[in-house]
Amino acid sequence: QEQLVESGGGLVQTGGSLRLSCAASGRTFSSYNMGWFRQAPGKERDFVAAIIWSGDSTSYADSVKGRFTISRDNAKKMVYLQMNSLKPEDTSVYFCARLKGYGSRLQYEYHYRGQGTQVTVSS
Numbered sequence: 001q002e003q004l005v006e007s008g009g010g011l012v013q014t015g016g017s018l019r020l021s022c023a024a025s026g027r028t029f030s031s032y033n034m035g036w037f038r039q040a041p042g043k044e045r046d047f048v049a050a051i052i053w054s055g056d057s058t059s060y061a062d063s064v065k066g067r068f069t070i071s072r073d074n075a076k077k078m079v080y081l082q083m084n085s086l087k088p089e090d091t092s093v094y095f096c097a098r099l100k101g102y103g104s105r106l107q108y109e110y111h112y113r114g115q116g117t118q119v120t121v122s123s
Contacts, residue, residue, distance in 0.1 A: 002026040002112065004096050009117030012086055018119060020081040022096030030074040033102040035110065036081045038092035038119075046092075049081060050099060050107045059107060064090075086121045093118050 008020040026032060035050040049070035050059040058070050069082040079096050094117055097110035 002098075004098070004112070004114035006094065006096055006114045006117040009094065009119045011120045011122060013122050014087060016086050016121070017082070017084045018086065020083065020094055020096075020117060020119070022079040022081075022114060024077045024079070024098075026077070026098070029077040033099040033107065034070075034072060034079045035097050035099045035107060036070060036079075036094060037097060037110075037113070038090075038094045039116075040092040043092075047108050048094070050102060051079065052102045057102070059102070083119070086119075088121045088123045091119060091121050 003025045005023045006020060008018060010018060012018055031053050033053050036048040037045050038048050039045040047061050048064055049068055051070045051072050055072050060068060067085045072079045095114045097113035100106040100109040100111060
């Protein structure tokens with residue numbers, strides 16, 4: 001079973017930054033489209049960002065565009081989410097996932113996901 005393990009979450013003040021990391025175990029990771037989602041207690045899961053298998057194209061939710069950056073290192077089997085100018089409404093559990101597609105509605109669905117890491121932004 002392939003696994004995804006997130007790290008890098010924590011408590012930060014409004015306006016601060018965090019960098020989330022996602023370590024993958026899949027043998028063919030370099031062929032996977034990857035993404036980040038977030039879900040707060042009692043709320044729906046939200047798409048945050050996606051990156052195509054090659055890293056050449058990215059996609060973001062409007063709420064994070066210009067503040068968050070997704071990237072990947074296929075040699076290390078890692079996906080990252082750099083989060084800047086954090087706001088209290090960014091508080092959530094963030095998890096990475098292997099996407100079912102990219103550039104279509106399939107990028108909002110995933111094959112499997114990690115357990116997530118908590119991000120808390122204080123006001």
